[in-house]
Amino acid sequence: MSATEANGENRAAREPSFGFWRRSYAMLVKEFIQLRRDRVSFGMIIMLPIMQLTLFGYAINTTPRNLPTAVLLQEDSDLARSILKALENTSYFRFTREVHDVAEFDDLLKSGKVLFGVEIPRGFERAVRRGDRPALLVAADATDPIAAGSALGALGMVVQTALEHDLFAGDPPSMPFEIRAHARYNPAASSRLNIVPGLVGTILTMTMLIFTALSVTREIERGTMESLLSMPIKPVEIMFGKIIPYVLVGFVQATLIIGIGVLVFGVPILGNVLLLALLSTLFITTNLSIGYTFSTIVQNQLQAMQLSMMFFLPSILLSGFMFPFAGMPVWAQYIGEGLPLTHYVRIVRAIMLKGAGLENLQYDTIALIALMLLAMTIAVTRFRRTLD
Numbered sequence: 404m405s406a407t408e409a410n411g412e413n414r415a416a417r418e419p420s421f422g423f424w425r426r427s428y429a430m431l432v433k434e435f436i437q438l439r440r441d442r443v444s445f446g447m448i449i450m451l452p453i454m455q456l457t458l459f460g461y462a463i464n465t466t467p468r469n470l471p472t473a474v475l476l477q478e479d480s481d482l483a484r485s486i487l488k489a490l491e492n493t494s495y496f497r498f499t500r501e502v503h504d505v506a507e508f509d510d511l512l513k514s515g516k517v518l519f520g521v522e523i524p525r526g527f528e529r530a531v532r533r534g535d536r537p538a539l540l541v542a543a544d545a546t547d548p549i550a551a552g553s554a555l556g557a558l559g560m561v562v563q564t565a566l567e568h569d570l571f572a573g574d575p576p577s578m579p580f581e582i583r584a585h586a587r588y589n590p591a592a593s594s595r596l597n598i599v600p601g602l603v604g605t606i607l608t609m610t611m612l613i614f615t616a617l618s619v620t621r622e623i624e625r626g627t628m629e630s631l632l633s634m635p636i637k638p639v640e641i642m643f644g645k646i647i648p649y650v651l652v653g654f655v656q657a658t659l660i661i662g663i664g665v666l667v668f669g670v671p672i673l674g675n676v677l678l679l680a681l682l683s684t685l686f687i688t689t690n691l692s693i694g695y696t697f698s699t700i701v702q703n704q705l706q707a708m709q710l711s712m713m714f715f716l717p718s719i720l721l722s723g724f725m726f727p728f729a730g731m732p733v734w735a736q737y738i739g740e741g742l743p744l745t746h747y748v749r750i751v752r753a754i755m756l757k758g759a760g761l762e763n764l765q766y767d768t769i770a771l772i773a774l775m776l777l778a779m780t781i782a783v784t785r786f787r788r789t790l791d
Contacts, residue, residue: 451713451761458720459733467550467730473500475508476674477525486539495554508542512587514763516750518544518729519554531579540581546752547597550727571640588756599664600755601724603748604681605656605685608690608718611653615694616707618645624703636784644693644778649690653687654680661755667760673758679751683763684748692778693743699785718744746770 476483490496490758501519502508511517522540530537541558543551589596622631631641661679664670671725672679694711703706719725721739728739739745746767753759 404471404511404757448572448748451716454713454716458717459718462721463737465549465726466553467727468528468727469496469497470495470550470554471517472496472521473502473508473511474498475502475505475520475522475739477523478527478637480528482528482531483523486523487521493554493557506614512542512544512764513753513757515753518547518550527580534579536580536684538581538584538610540583541585542585545589545592546722546756548589548592549728550729551586552592555586558584560584565697570631571673584603595668596670596756597752598668600751601722601748603660603664603751604722604744605724606660607653607657607683607687607747608744609715610656611649612694612711612714613688613695613708614649614652615645615691616709616711617704618703619698619699620707621702623757629715638783640691641693642782645723646688646695650684650687653691654684657687658684670755672755674754675760678785679760682747682750682754682768682771685768685775686743686750689743689771689775689778692775692782695709695779696785701783718742721745723750724748727752740770741774743771743774 425712474487476487489496491498496519498521500511502511502520505522508520508522512520520540520542524537524540527537527539541555543555545551586592587597661672665672693714696708698707699712701710715739720736721731722728722744723739724744728736728745731739750764751766753764756761
């Protein structure tokens with residue numbers, strides 16, 4: 404036996420039996436102190452379960468009601484008003500717009516400002532009284548089959564409710580008018596037409612946030628930030644230098660995902676491909692700017708990943724990708740409007756499935772630009788010119 408081994412055995416024999424527990428307790432205290440100092444990790448431990456419980460318990464609704472509806476009322480009669488009231492009484496329809504021509508009717512559906520449109524033709528009540536069985540048109544934006552399905556299924560009760568006080572004392576001898584429900588943009592209620600376009604934005608959000616959220620913290624941890632700070636370069640120039648390469652990466656990702664969606668899953672692109680490319684680039688840049696902002700807030704790569712996940716969770720749940728946006732409470736919709744994914748999901752579905760143009764997507768385009776500029780401003784303002 405060597406002298407070193409002998410000395411080791413002698414020290415082990417002299418150590419008290421409770422040494423193991425003392426050292427373990429010291430490590431335990433050290434980890435709690437470190438956790439207390441790591442505010443981002445501590446915030447994740449507290450906020451993540453609260454956020455999940457709140458969103459799933461209050462914001463998520465798989466049977467949405469009070470969905471925005473437009474009406475093209477070509478005659479103002481007692482029967483027409485009874486029909487509209489009966490539709491509202493189903494609790495699925497909430498009339499928010501009254502239009503005056505078919506073009507405006509179609510534009511509201513295409514832009515996503517309403518999910519349903521009801522058209523009552525001229526001479527409708529007279530035709531009912533003559534027994535001609537006129538048709539009432541209900542057009543639905545079926546790009547989200549969950550939101551449209553329940554509401555369309557409730558139309559059957561409208562006929563009886565609308566006629567109770569207008570034409571017949573009891574049950575009518577036959578249906579005096581019919582309701583023609585037209586599910587636009589996704590008449591077969593195919594889930595892949597709803598999911599695949601939304602996946603484009605979801606995947607880009609996750610990857611772009613992580614890429615840039617790690618950018619500045621990686622420089623600090625590797626020690627290369629000192630070299631950058633010693634150069635005559637401005638914070639905005641560093642930001643653009645880090646963001647632009649990932650814009651190209653994100654564009655390649657978007658092209659790949661959309662290509663697979665079209666070739667493998669049969670998702671159409673009815674709108675302008677160039678417009679889709681430009682707005683996708685805007686969305687990518689917005690997410691990169693937010694990720695870069697995160698990298699200027701946190702102190703290490705672990706915190707950057709945690710903060711990205713905290714942003715990603717509400718983006719998935721409140722954007723309208725997984726659950727109908729119109730069915731959420733108002734406070735959840737306000738939060739969703741502040742998330743880039745909400746606007747991009749509307750954009751990509753509208754261009755691919757509806758053939759929408761820029762005139763239909765002005766609000767969501769302006770919202771993405773505003774979010775991008777806000778994130779860039781915060782990032783440049785917070786960029787540390789020193790390492791302390």
